[in-house]
Amino acid sequence: MTKTLLITGGCGFIGANFVHRILRQYPDYRVINLDKLTYAGNPANLADIADDERYRFVHGDIADVATVEPLVAEADCIINFAAESHVDRSILGSADFLHTNVNGTYVLLDAARRHGIERFHHISTDEVYGSIAEGHWDESFPLEPRNPYAATKASAELLVRAFHLSHGIPTVVTRASNNIGPYQYPEKRVPLYVTNAIDDKPLPVYGDGLQVRDHLYVDDHCSAIDLVLHKGTIGEVYNVGGQNDVTGIDVAHAILRQLGKPEALIQFVEDRSGHDLRYALDSSKIKALGWTPLVGVDEAMERTIQWYVDHQDWWRAIRDRDDYKAYYERQYGDRLK
Ligand code: NAD
């Protein structure tokens, strides 16, 4: 059946992987990609499908009512990936995070209220729960965000919930753990470490490197979104995690080992302020819906590292930009001696 999906933030890491998946899996679907092309939005991520007649790119801001209104009127479903997504940047300054993550989500919801929509799928994160010393969060745990990025993602979720309950918007939410894979902007840890290691630059490990994250291969995240978009229960929230505990220092070692680089590249640096100790999701609810992750954590890491080895033009074009260099200097200039 033909459907028009309004995908926001499709030029970013996960959005681009998801646009690829939709065009591959659903020959009858049309995709409108609304993206502001911030520093993280990269048209090169979708260059291979740019001329596909089922695909349309709209350059614009999800917080701009005039842009959003006609697109929502045209769409059957909205999948909202657009966000400011980097914790360290949210600590340096939070205004853009409030603008896009909170106000932008509100503008999309309000347009959905006016025009009616089959599904509003909001992409969220495990970071809304805060930090958990042991055990795993299920979807009933309270939202206790601890950094500005997570606070804006939690705020967006509260709006999604309220618009579902007050206005009957048919919402679903997925909360995923740390994604890795192709097209991730090299400010996030894994692509930062891989690209630094290839160039024999230091790998900055915050604090003692014992913080734990759950890694999820981006294709498995996209298959989960696909499933919830089509089969999830309206009004529900679904955790999406790989159910593995990986420490920072383990990540650095795995990357250096695969690339054949020396451990001396690891540099312990001043910790992130308010650094969350551990994220860990219980994903049994989405598994009961039929989701099975296909790529284990070791293979996910291997494939991801190899992708950056094979696509140096992609990331060197980013790292050569003045805005990337300015961010790197601001974030690491005082940390890396
Ligand atoms: P990203 O930073 O790589 O991409 C974000 C995209 O949104 C970019 O293309 C950017 O140009 C666009 N964008 C930003 N502000 C916009 C605006 N106002 N209007 C329109 N477009 C705008 O992010 P990502 O890592 O792909 O994350 C996508 C979503 O998934 C986000 O909502 C994020 O919170 C969530 N998430 C990410 C992870 C992860 O590990 N990366 C994990 C869980 C959830």
Ligand code: TYD
């Ligand atoms: P990141 O990729 O920013 O994702 P998130 O904070 O959303 O989990 O960071 C992942 C982990 O890596 C987190 O514990 C912080 C740590 N980290 C470093 O140790 N050094 C770095 O340079 C970066 C960017 C992150």
